[in-house]
Amino acid sequence: MNKNKIIASVAALIFVIFGVFMIGTTSVSAQGAPDFTLTDIEGNQVSLSDFKGKVILLDFWATWCGPCKMEIPSFIQLQDEYQDDVVVLGVSLDQGGPKAVVPFAKKMNINYPIVYGDGSVVQAYGGIRGIPTTFVIDKDFNIQRKYVGYTDHKVFEKDILAFK
Numbered sequence: 001m002n003k004n005k006i007i008a009s010v011a012a013l014i015f016v017i018f019g020v021f022m023i024g025t026t027s028v029s030a031q032g033a034p035d036f037t038l039t040d041i042e043g044n045q046v047s048l049s050d051f052k053g054k055v056i057l058l059d060f061w062a063t064w065c066g067p068c069k070m071e072i073p074s075f076i077q078l079q080d081e082y083q084d085d086v087v088v089l090g091v092s093l094d095q096g097g098p099k100a101v102v103p104f105a106k107k108m109n110i111n112y113p114i115v116y117g118d119g120s121v122v123q124a125y126g127g128i129r130g131i132p133t134t135f136v137i138d139k140d141f142n143i144q145r146k147y148v149g150y151t152d153h154k155v156f157e158k159d160i161l162a163f164k
Helices: 003-021 066-081 098-108 119-124 153-163
Strands: 024-032 037-039 045-047 055-061 086-092 114-116 133-137 142-148
Touching: 037 114, 055 066, 055 153, 066 086, 066 098, 066 153, 098 114, 133 153, 142 153
Parallel strands: 055 086, 086 114
Antiparallel strands: 024 142, 037 045, 055 133, 133 142
């Protein structure tokens, strides 16, 4: 294979991989958010229903995921700005558990709860096919939006203002 063909093949592969993470927005008809209880990075049990009455940004992510990392600064800012009305809840899908997630969360200065996901929560939310996948859940515990792939700060802020 010549150099140009190799470059074209690598570029095509990168496009396909990146495309999986940039699938887009799904508008959902309001449905009740499945409750769950998972362990957070401090060893505490956290239930989604603990945050009922707030807008919840439920984010399925992993430390190795580039688009996931890109969203974290936005989530930190949203948690700071809207802390009385909003909670960002990160569901880590990392295989490495605490060894991978705890140092990463500290390094990134994540200011919102992170729990370790499992197969049952993934299934309850329809099977997560790409990450990041973020659900916007209103104060009445209804799923209003689903975003697959990197989503801009302004989109989440617009949803927060619409549902708070």
